[in-house]
Amino acid sequence: MKTCLVVDDSRVIRKVARRVLEDIGFYIAEASDGLEALAWCRTEMPDAVLLDWNMPVMTGLEFLKQLREEPGGDAPRVVFCTVENDVERIREALASGADEYIMKPFDGDILVAKFAEVGLV
């Protein structure tokens, strides 16, 4: 079973994402900020990370940059999922190692399609 780490400081978003991704066969782990997510990844690299941008303690972008420096950290497919929709921010995320990018608000179809886009489904 593939694992996906859902990183978002909103419990509601984590719950929504969990429901959609469990339906397509993912095992879900949750983190509410970048630092927590990094700790999770150091224990066990997930196959996928669904990543919010703006979070307390450590932002999604900071997490992503650090993740890609970790041993084995290039493996997870990282899909941003954020209200940031400025094209320059999207470019920055891609340049920092993101594989796909979802602009909130989103729905289940978009989430599944984006996961398919990076070969996770």
Add this chain to the structure above:
Amino acid sequence: MKSEDRELVAQLCAARAGIRVDVEKVYLLESRLGPVARREGFGSIDDLLQALRARREDRLAWTIVEAMAHAETSFFRDREPFTLFRDEVLPTLAKRRDGQPVRLWSAACASGQEVYSLAMIIEDERARLPGLKVELFGSDLSERQLEKAQSGLYTQFEVQRGLPIRHLVRYFEQADEMWGISPRLRQMVRWRRINLVADLSTAGRFDVIFCRYVLSALIEPMRMRLLENLARALSPEGYLFLGSNETAGSLGEAFQPLEGRPGIYARNPDFRVAA
């Protein structure tokens, strides 16, 4: 809506565009015709159809048919046909045409996602296919859909349906709350209103026709007419892309299915359609 009104709309759509309307789907009829009634200044769908009966006005009739023909679509819909187009069909045709333009037609392009998907693939592949010339056409029955397609403006939801993020960044520009396809891509496409079951003899000849999910939306007698029209418009070495659940069926001899590729056909060069 009264059942005689639903029948009237179904007959109108069948007669003018060959479109199959299920008279039992009251909700669908009302959700399509409600906005038409409002735009045309009627208080209700009843008033709209009463006016249609009284005036027999051509423009009003078409407005109704076009609203019923309205189809949802998305970028790179079903993905697989576009991959095949990119990896096999386009390189084959580029080589064969050898500097002459390859002509592509998105028939029933709706709000334009299909034809722009093809434009993006062409831009992506230019480096690999030096000297490639392409003429890209988009047509639809609906003027309103064509206007939207031509504007190249899409909502945030629409650009997240089927469109890889790198394509969004490369080929779109932000315009307030919308995303607009870049002028360069928009200028690649020529647009025309075409009724696919009418006389298509002046439509021209194409090397590739995408005509997806139209066949299955037609009443049975019009399916043959559509396929004959497509056979006539397709160059002898051309390719036809139907929807993934659609087959050329009884006009199979005009088209040869590509093995293992549901919905995709090569033109059978031996087949002649009556002029």
